Amino acid sequence: MTIDEIRDSVKGQLHSMGLPIVEANGFLAVKRLKSHKDYIASKKIGAYAPQPEQVDVTHIMTQEEREFYIPALDEDLGIYRMAKMGDTFKRNQYGTVEPINPEFAEKDELDLILVPGIAFDDEGRRLGPELDFYDDLLNFYNAVFIGLAVDAQRVKELPVPDDSPKVDFVITESFCIEA
Numbered sequence: 815m816t817i818d819e820i821r822d823s824v825k826g827q828l829h830s831m832g833l834p835i836v837e838a839n840g841f842l843a844v845k846r847l848k849s850h851k852d853y854i855a856s857k858k859i860g861a862y863a864p865q866p867e868q869v870d871v872t873h874i875m876t877q878e879e880r881e882f883y884i885p886a887l888d889e890d891l892g893i894y895r896m897a898k899m900g901d902t903f904k905r906n907q908y909g910t911v912e913p914i915n916p917e918f919a920e921k922d923e924l925d926l927i928l929v930p931g932i933a934f935d936d937e938g939r940r941l942g943p944e945l946d947f948y949d950d951l952l953n954f955y956n957a958v959f960i961g962l963a964v965d966a967q968r969v970k971e972l973p974v975p976d977d978s979p980k981v982d983f984v985i986t987e988s989f990c991i992e993a
Contacts, residue, residue, distance in 0.1 A: 817973060820941060824933045827966040828867045839964040840869035842987035848874070850983070850990065852926055852958045857881065858919065860896040860927035860957065863910040865943075868930040869962040875899065883919050885951060886912035894947040895954060896924060908947070924957040929981050934961045938980035938993025939972040952979035960985055 815823070828836050847853050860883045864870045875882045886897035887906060897916030906912050929948060933941040940961055942948050952959060961981040965988050984991040 815973070817941060820969060820972065821932050821943075824941075824967055824969070825867070828964070831966060833866065836867055836964055836966075837870065839966075839987040840962075843869050843962055843964060843985055844871060844874060846987065846990060847928075847960065847962060847985050850960070850985065852960065852983070856925035856958075858883065858924045858926075860884070860919070860924050860951070860955070862928060862930050863912075864930065865910065869964065871928055871962065883924065884912060885910075885947065886916040886918070888916070888918055893950040893954065895919065896927065896951065919955070921954060922956050924955055926958045926960060927951065927955060929959050929961045931961055931963060931967065933967050933969045933972060934963050934981065934984040935969050935972045936984070936991050936993065937971075938982060938984065938991075939974050939978060940981055941969075941972050941974065949979055952981075958982050962986075965989070 858881045861871050882899045883896035885894045888895045896919045897913045900913035902914045903911040904914050931940040959981040961984040963986050965986045
């Protein structure tokens with residue numbers, strides 16, 4: 815299958831499952847994440863503002879014992895980086911929110927980054943949406959990367975370039991795979 819065929823197939827599976835089922839399975843994936851050793855040990859976590867049919871992590875982003883960061887455009891570098899959650903947000907070109915006046919995390923500052931995707935395979939390869947900036951984030955930061963998905967987003971193999979960044983773990987409602 816081509817990348818576009820995989821994208822269409824996974825999106826079709828998610829759509830046929832229905833948003834309530836995808837949300838419930840995503841909730842179970844987050845529950846599994848919360849018992850993961852790297853999550854438990856993390857104090858500074860990169861997360862994301864979820865799009866429909868992505869695992870919703872917003873309910874864990876209020877934990878006072880952790881600092882959360884979300885992607886924002888670093889106009890000086892011309893790439894997306896993780897910015898500390900603020901009180902005011904704006905919509906970016908991808909339709910998600912990012913902090914106004916972002917305070918960016920440095921290269922080694924984050925313990926963990928939660929990564930959304932359209933699909934993941936057992937080798938830690940990730941397929942993002944057509945307009946995707948997560949490769950820049952994964953290449954920029956030195957952290958543990960955990961891909962969050964539902965079982966329907968787990969595929970046997972992704973035909974992505976060998977030099978594409980990988981996640982360290984893939985967590986779904988049923989699996990925790992160390993890549």
